Amino acid sequence: MRVLVTGGAGFIxxxxxxxxxxxxxxxxxxxxxxxxxxxxxxxxxxxxxxEVIRHDIINPIDxxxxxxxxxxxxxxxxxxxxxxxxxxxxNVLGVTNMLELxxxxxxxxxxxxxxEVYGDPTVHPQxxxxxxxxxPIGVRSCYxxxxxxxxxxxxxxxxxxxxxxxxVRIFNTYGPRMALNDGRVxxxxxxxxxxxxxxxxxxxxxxxxSFCYVSDLVAGLIAMMNVTEFCGPVNLGNPGEFTILSLxxxxxxxxxxxxxxxxxxxxSDDPVRRKPDISxxxxxxxxxxxxxxxxxxxxxxxxFKTAINGA
Numbered sequence: 001m002r003v004l005v006t007g008g009a010g011f012i013x014x015x016x017x018x019x020x021x022x023x024x025x026x027x028x029x030x031x032x033x034x035x036x037x038x039x040x041x042x043x044x045x046x047x048x049x050x051e052v053i054r055h056d057i058i059n060p061i062d063x064x065x066x067x068x069x070x071x072x073x074x075x076x077x078x079x080x081x082x083x084x085x086x087x088x089x090x091n092v093l094g095v096t097n098m099l100e101l102x103x104x105x106x107x108x109x110x111x112x113x114x115x116e117v118y119g120d121p122t123v124h125p126q127x128x129x130x131x132x133x134x135x136p137i138g139v140r141s142c143y144x145x146x147x148x149x150x151x152x153x154x155x156x157x158x159x160x161x162x163x164x165x166x167x168v169r170i171f172n173t174y175g176p177r178m179a180l181n182d183g184r185v186x187x188x189x190x191x192x193x194x195x196x197x198x199x200x201x202x203x204x205x206x207x208x209x210s211f212c213y214v215s216d217l218v219a220g221l222i223a224m225m226n227v228t229e230f231c232g233p234v235n236l237g238n239p240g241e242f243t244i245l246s247l248x249x250x251x252x253x254x255x256x257x258x259x260x261x262x263x264x265x266x267x268s269d270d271p272v273r274r275k276p277d278i279s280x281x282x283x284x285x286x287x288x289x290x291x292x293x294x295x296x297x298x299x300x301x302x303x304f305k306t307a308i309n310g311a
Contacts, residue, residue, distance in 0.1 A: 002026045002064065004107075006057050006098065007071035009036030011177045012112075012170075015218045016069060017041055021050050028063060032056040035074050040177050057094035058086070063101065067225060068109040070098045073147075075114070077140065077267070078183025084142035091146030092153070099157045102164070110166040110225045111154050113233060115274055116144045117169060125241075125275040128169070128233050138269040151233060158231060166224050171237025171276045175214030175296065176303035186211065186297075189248050190304045193257035203266035205245030210275045212238035213296035216289035223285040230284045237276035238289040254297060 003020050007013040008029030013036065020027045026049040029041055033054065044050045055061055057072045073090045074080040080087040095111065102109040118126045119134035134144045157163040174186040182188075192199045220236040242250075248261060281287045 001066040002028070003067045003069065004028045004030060004063060004065040005069045005071065006030045006094075007036060007073065007112075009033060009038060009040050009052070010071060011040070011175075011179065011182070012173060012214060012217060013069075013071045014040035014177055015175070015214050016071070016221060017044060017050070019218055019222065021047050025049070027051070028053060028065065030055050030057065030061070030072065032072075035079050035179065037179070057097055058089050060097045060100065063105075065101070065105055065107050068098055068102055068107050069112070069221065069225065070095065070109060071112045073112075073143075075143075077143070078181070080143045081139060087142040088146045091143075091150045095150040095153050099153060099163060103157065103161050106164070108164040108166065108225065109154075110168065110221065111150055112221075113151050113167055113169045114143070114147045115169055115171040115235070115237065115276065116140070117148050117151065118271075118274075119144060120269060120271040121273065124273050125239065125277040126235065127277040128235060128280055135269050140269045165231050166227075167232035167234070168221060168224050169233050169235050169276075170217060171212055171235065171274065172209050173212045173214055173217045173237075175300050177214075178300070180304070180307060185209065185244060185247065186300065187304070189251040190255070190301060191308065193251050193255040193259050194305060194308050196257065196259055198262040199248050199252065199259045201244055201248055201261055201263050202270065204263065205248065206243055207266075207270065208241050208243050208273045208275065209247070210237050210239055210241050211247075211293055211296070212236070212289055213291035213299075216291050220281065220285065220287045223287050227285055234281050234284060235276040235278050236281060236287070237278065238293075239276055239278055240293060241273075241275045242293065250293070250297065254301060
């Protein structure tokens with residue numbers, strides 16, 4: 001197939017491109033390099049059937065494709081809050097442009113949504129039928145509400161125009177190719193530990209997250225794209241739940257770092273608990289994550305150690 005991956009030079013997108021190329025698909029990687037990097041797809045540049053285009057999906061583009069994975073949007077608060085209006089545009093104008101492309105070409109389109117659509121959840125663990133608890137005027141709303149609008153657009157194009165859609169809600173994902181300045185908790189802790197800096201914990205570190213290794217997540221994306229008669233939304237994440245404090249302690253132990261833990265004020269609208277119910281993914285896709293936190297962190301630490309030394 002001819003497959004378009006928007007955000008294809010990003011952390012998750014580059015792993016997806018690699019797997020699709022190895023499966024002998026023609027792959028078009030679309031990225032504006034705001035958070036992505038050509039380094040992430042460097043190994044693919046000479047592969048036949050792989051193409052890179054610098055482009056922002058806020059602007060329309062005319063291509064011929066069979067499938068579209070729409071991953072284009074900054075996913076870290078550090079980056080999506082730099083220009084919140086542009087973040088909303090990526091999730092409204094950008095998603096509309098990709099849906100128009102899917103409509104014209106009759107391509108199947110998968111939207112990378114997020115666990116952030118659940119906001120600071122009052123239901124635990126989070127199931128797909130939970131409507132969420134999001135602050136529509138908060139500092140995170142450009143991303144949270146943007147992704148909720150993106151899901152609404154997907155469903156409306158499906159109902160009104162018959163566009164073949166898939167929606168996945170991605171929970172915290174980690175692994176090689178995360179940027180050093182990514183700003184998310186796993187990368188922050190690892191970089192701080194390796195550099196001997198204080199490890200910053202917000203609040204008391206009692207808030208929980210669930211961490212999915214990138215190879216598991218990408219396998220879930222491909223499974224969802226190729227399933228029939230199910231458009232989602234579906235949760236993709238590892239249901240293993242950890243406090244932020246326990247994650248920091250694990251990183252300290254695995255890096256043998258002398259870094260100290262320091263506690264800062266909790267950011268606005270930061271979710272207290274986050275854990276996916278993945279029973280629907282198991283039922284519809286036969287998907288469950290295979291990489292546990294210790295194995296996944298070991299691979300991630302190895303990558304970051306090399307990246308930091310080469311920076």
